[in-house]
Amino acid sequence: MDQSFAVRYAVTIADEEYWRRQIKCQYACPVHTDARGYVRAIAEGDYERAYRIARGPNPLASICGRVCGAPCEAACRRGAIDQPIAIRALKRFVTDQFGGRPASPASFPSGECDGLEEMTHLARYLASREYKAPEGERVAIIGSGPAGLAAAHDLALLGFRPVVFEMEPKPAGMLYTGIPAYRLPRDLIDAEIELIRSLGVEFRCGVQIGRDVPFDDLRRDYRAVIVAVGAKRARMLTLPGSDAEGVYGGVDFLRAAALGEPFPIGRRVIVIGGGNVAYDVSRSAVRYLSGEEEDPQRLVDWQTQSDISRLAVRQPSVRQVHLVCLESRAEMPADEIEIVEGEEEGIRRHNRLGPKEFLWRQDNGEKKLTGVRFRRALRVFDENRRFSPVYDDADTVDIEADTVLLSVGQMPDLSFLGGAARLPVNPETLETGMEGVFAAGDVAYGAKLMIDAIASGKKAARSVYRYLTGSEIQPRESQFHFEIDSYRRERGYEGRGRQRIPVASVQERLADPRRLVETGYTETGAQREAGRCLDCGVNTIFDGEKCILCGGCVDVCPTLCLKLVGVEQLEPAAELRALLDAHAAGESWSAIVKDEERCIRCALCAERCPTRAITMERFQFSQEWQHA
Numbered sequence: 304m305d306q307s308f309a310v311r312y313a314v315t316i317a318d319e320e321y322w323r324r325q326i327k328c329q330y331a332c333p334v335h336t337d338a339r340g341y342v343r344a345i346a347e348g349d350y351e352r353a354y355r356i357a358r359g360p361n362p363l364a365s366i367c368g369r370v371c372g373a374p375c376e377a378a379c380r381r382g383a384i385d386q387p388i389a390i391r392a393l394k395r396f397v398t399d400q401f402g403g404r405p406a407s408p409a410s411f412p413s414g415e416c417d418g419l420e421e422m423t424h425l426a427r428y429l430a431s432r433e434y435k436a437p438e439g440e441r442v443a444i445i446g447s448g449p450a451g452l453a454a455a456h457d458l459a460l461l462g463f464r465p466v467v468f469e470m471e472p473k474p475a476g477m478l479y480t481g482i483p484a485y486r487l488p489r490d491l492i493d494a495e496i497e498l499i500r501s502l503g504v505e506f507r508c509g510v511q512i513g514r515d516v517p518f519d520d521l522r523r524d525y526r527a528v529i530v531a532v533g534a535k536r537a538r539m540l541t542l543p544g545s546d547a548e549g550v551y552g553g554v555d556f557l558r559a560a561a562l563g564e565p566f567p568i569g570r571r572v573i574v575i576g577g578g579n580v581a582y583d584v585s586r587s588a589v590r591y592l593s594g595e596e597e598d599p600q601r602l603v604d605w606q607t608q609s610d611i612s613r614l615a616v617r618q619p620s621v622r623q624v625h626l627v628c629l630e631s632r633a634e635m636p637a638d639e640i641e642i643v644e645g646e647e648e649g650i651r652r653h654n655r656l657g658p659k660e661f662l663w664r665q666d667n668g669e670k671k672l673t674g675v676r677f678r679r680a681l682r683v684f685d686e687n688r689r690f691s692p693v694y695d696d697a698d699t700v701d702i703e704a705d706t707v708l709l710s711v712g713q714m715p716d717l718s719f720l721g722g723a724a725r726l727p728v729n730p731e732t733l734e735t736g737m738e739g740v741f742a743a744g745d746v747a748y749g750a751k752l753m754i755d756a757i758a759s760g761k762k763a764a765r766s767v768y769r770y771l772t773g774s775e776i777q778p779r780e781s782q783f784h785f786e787i788d789s790y791r792r793e794r795g796y797e798g799r800g801r802q803r804i805p806v807a808s809v810q811e812r813l814a815d816p817r818r819l820v821e822t823g824y825t826e827t828g829a830q831r832e833a834g835r836c837l838d839c840g841v842n843t844i845f846d847g848e849k850c851i852l853c854g855g856c857v858d859v860c861p862t863l864c865l866k867l868v869g870v871e872q873l874e875p876a877a878e879l880r881a882l883l884d885a886h887a888a889g890e891s892w893s894a895i896v897k898d899e900e901r902c903i904r905c906a907l908c909a910e911r912c913p914t915r916a917i918t919m920e921r922f923q924f925s926q927e928w929q930h931a
Contacts (some may be wrong), residue, residue: 311872311873311874312866312868312872312873312874312896313874313875314873314874314875314879314894314896315875315879316879319782319924322782322784322842322922323782323922323924325839325840325842325899325922326339326839326840326922327375327378327379327380327839328342328375328376328378328379328388328390328839329375330378331374331375331377331378332374332375332754333374333752333754333755333757333758334360334361334754334757334758334761335360336356336357336359336360336361336364336375337356337359338357338375338390338394339836339838339839339840340353340356340840341353341354341356341357341393341394341397342388342390342393342833342836343833343836343838344356345393345396345397345829345830345833346793346830346833346834346836348830350396350397350400350401351401353393353397354397354398354400354401357394357397357398358398358401361754361757362452362453362456362457362495362498362499362757363449363452363453363495363753363757364394364398365395365398365399365491365494365495366449366478366487366491366492366495366753367391367394367753367754367757368391368392368394368395368396368397368398368399369391369395369486369487369488369491369821370478370482370486370487370753371391371394371752371753371754372752372753372754373390373391374752374754375390375391376388376389376390376391380837380839380900381835381836381837383900384797384903385800385801386800386801387801388801388832388833388835388836389801389802389804389824389832392804392821392823392824392832393824393829393832393833395821395823395824396823396824396829399823438462438464439461439462439463439464440463440464440526440527440771441463441464441465441466441524441525441526442458442463442464442465442466442525442526442527442528442529442767442771443465443466443468443521443524443525443527443528443529444458444465444466444467444468444528444529444531445468445512445521445528445529445530445531445532445719446467446468446469446476446530446531446532446533446744447467447468447469447474447475447476447506447508448475448476448477448478448531448532448533448744448756449476449478449744449753449754449756449757449760450531450533450743450744450745450747450756450757450759450760450763451467451476451529451531451743451744451760452467452475452495452496452499452757452760453743453756453757453758453759453760453761453764454529454531454743454760454761454763454764454767455467455499455504455760456499456502456504456760456764457760457761457764457765458504458764458767458768459499459502459503459504460502461764461768461776463767463768463771464503464505465503465504465505466504466505466507466525467504467505467506467507468507468510468512468516468521469506469507469508469509469510470509470510470511470512471508471509471558471562472508472509472562473508473562474496474506474508475492475495475496476533476535477533477535477554478492478753479492479561480535480554480557480558480561480562481535481554481557481558481561481580481583482557482583483557483560483561483583483586483587483590483816484561484816484817485586485587485590485812485816485817485818485819485820486583486819486820486821488817488819511719512719513718513719513720514719518719518720522737522739522740526739526771527739527740527741527767527770527771528739528740528741529740529741529742529743529760529763529764529767530726530735530740530741530742530743530746531742531743531744531746531756531760531763532715532716532717532744532745532746533715533744533745533746533756534713534714534715534745534746534749534750535554535558535713535715535716536552536554536713536714536715536716537551537552537553537554537555537709537710537712537713538552538709538711538712538713538714539552539709540575540658540709540711542658542659542660542661543660543661544660544661544662544663544670544672545661546670547661547663547670547671547672548669548670548671548672549567549569549671549672549704549705549706549707550661550672550707550709551566551706551707551708551709552708552709553574553576553580553581553583553584553708553709553710554580554584554710554713556568556584556587556588556708557583557584557587560587560591567706568588568591568706568708569704569705569706570622570623570705571622571623571625571703571704571705571706572585572588572623572624572625572704572705572706572707572708573625573626573627573674573675573702573704573706573707573708574588574624574625574626574627574707574708574710575627575628575658575675575707575708575709575710575711576626576628576709576710576711577626577628577629577630577634577635577636577637577654578635578636578637578710579636579637579638579641580710580713581626581628581637581710582626582637582641582642582645582650584708584710585624585626585645585650585708586641586644586645586648586650587816588624588708589624589648589649589650589813590812590813590816591816623651624649624650624651625650625651625652625653625702625704626645626650626651626652626653627652627653627656627658627675627677627702628652628653628654628656629655629656629657629680629683629692630654630655630683631654631655631683632652632654634683634684635654644806644820647809648809648812648813653677653700653702655679655680656677656678656679656680656700657677657678657680657692657694658675658676658677659676659677659678659694659696659699660675660676661674661675661676661707662674662675662676662701671705672704672705672706672707673703673704673705674701674702674703674704675701675702675704675707676699676700676701677699677700677701677702678694678695678696678698678699678700679694679695679698679699679700680692680693680694681693681694681695712750713745713750715745715746717746726742726746726747728742728746728747728748730747730748732766732769733747733759733762733763733766734766734770739770741763741766741767741770742763743756743759743760743762743763744756744759744760747759747763781924782922782923782924783922783923783924784842784844784920784921784922784923785920785921785923786844786918786919786920787841787918787919787920787921790841790906790909790919791906792838792904792905792906793834796834796835797861797903797905799831799834799835801832801835802824802828802831802832802835804821804823804824805821805822805823805824805825805828806820806821806822807819807820807821807822837902837903837904838904839904840921840922840923841904841919841920841921841922842919842920842921842922843897843902843904843906843908843909843917843918843919844917844918844919844920845895845916845917846915846916846917846918847916848916849914849915849916850895850914850916851913851914851916852867852893852895853913854867855908855911855912855913856895856908856909856911856912856917857895858911859907859908859910859911860907860908861903861905861907862901862902862903863898863901864897864898864899864900864901864902864903865895865896865897865898865908866895866896866898867893867894867895868893868894868895868896869891869892869893869894870892870893870894873894873896904919906919
């Protein structure tokens with residue numbers, strides 16, 4: 304055959320980084336949680352071990368089990384076959400059983416939480432005795448959101464005395480005031496806060512830096528300061544009529560709902576935005592007062608059950624909630640489940656519309672909102688996927704409203720720095736231009752996922768340790784493969800569909816604004832879903848000395864991930880090219896190539912091999928912390 308027309312295969316030599324990348328869920332997680340590890344532990348019924356693996360690198364594991372953006376799921380190899388493993392829901396399953404229990408860091412046994420950023424190894428490195436409250440220097444943390452909590456948690460383990468300043472009456476920042484109770488129960492937040500408090504972290508709530516305590520006083524009284532204020536200020540639109548009464552920030556509404564404060568919401572609500580926060584706002588508005596008829600007794604019942612009911616006393620019920628966004632249905636950044644459940648709850652979605660002006664009328668000398676005029680969006684992004692909307696100004700749509708809740712982005716409030724619009728931050732060390740001042744979370748790099756903020760807070764804690772002690776804590780990494788003697792998989796795992804995450808009915812959701820939408824897996828459902836995991840830490844290892852090129856492994860592979868080809872069909876990496884040139888020059892050699900993306904770790908190739916040239920081996924890596 305003319306080799307110029309033959310299929311050619313780009314190949315590389317596997318090294319430690321290659322094997323690490325194969326565990327895609329762990330590699331994608333900003334704190335490198337061994338998701339595969341705890342998912343497989345659930346499949347085996349070892350739930351306590353699963354919790355320890357999930358909790359090891361993540362001080363907010365229980366909260367992440369409810370509301371994490373789950374980059375691990377987006378990266379999951381199973382998603383290329385059918386649907387990714389429901390990793391976040393499985394984390395919730397184990398944290399619901401074991402989470403929120405204050406404990407010594409030393410209670411996490413070694414060897415069960417392998418991966419980067421491993422807190423159990425760090426705890427052992429710092430103390431060989433039972434943990435006690437830190438007695439070291441004081442570090443101030445501004446903001447008690449995910450970044451601030453993670454920084455406080457790690458600093459306490461490092462021996463410092465973190466003091467967290469929070470302007471709201473409750474700790475947890477946007478976890479409490481920005482995420483609705485129907486997604487994240489308040490008692491779960493309280494449990495995580497108490498666990499961190501038990502490590503010796505002090506929380507001072509209702510204290511606004513710049514108003515109650517000058518920022519310069521913090522720098523004077525504390526050895527270091529971490530700014531982790533988060534992006535909690537709503538971005539507003541400067542359009543005609545935007546100053547009319549009835550135009551508010553969506554996060555301001557969420558805050559009022561969380562704290563039970565009055566908010567002047569009306570009966571016809573428009574939420575502008577297409578992301579998850581926009582759906583939090585829209586779905587909270589639906590819950591504000593659901594149903595077409597006012598039931599006085601129901602209001603009384605709600606006032607005894609939920610803070611959000613206090614908002615309902617001013618206006619009649621919300622009859623319409625419209626969500627309007629620039630993106631098409633396919634382009635919307637909101638999670639699919641948010642869109643689907645929002646529609647189930649009665650949200651009216653309008654795609655490809657952008658606000659042109661706010662309509663209003665004069666009422667006793669005040670501008671009262673009456674609606675919004677939208678124009679058709681012809682596109683949202685340019686050919687490079689940059690935000691660059693183009694509109695048809697002649698094609699407009701008017702929607703009546705007495706309330707508009709804007710969810711078009713958020714930004715941090717840095718007024719305590721003297722009006723600075725942004726805080727310059729070194730991305731490697733998280734140091735700012737001010738001596739002893741560090742940044743973490745949204746204020747350091749803009750709005751990202753909660754798990755990114757947690758990773759940032761942990762990184763800031765390491766930088767503060769280096770700044771105050773002059774010492775660097777660095778990991779010493781161990782990596783190895785070991786053969787699995789009796790590797791087996793669950794029967795029919797390769798054809799098993801994703802288990803639907805149970806949710807409450809629409810009627811149940813809207814009857815109580817705090818009713819959890821997602822009810823979570825039962826033990827049976829969790830084990831069935833965990834059993835779908837391809838266990839990507841297990842690899843097929845080939846011994847070229849034993850292989851006789853019989854092709855049996857190729858014949859038996861159900862996904863066609865193995866092929867027997869001539870070396871002339873390879874397009875090798877540079878290091879492999881040198882090897883081939885040295886050993887295969889002038890000879891007709893063959894090679895077995897493997898497509899890792901197709902492999903489902905079924906072990907049929909290893910079972911079929913007559914010479915035991917193929918073994919199933921687990922790749923494992925762990926870190927122990929030490930001074931550089």
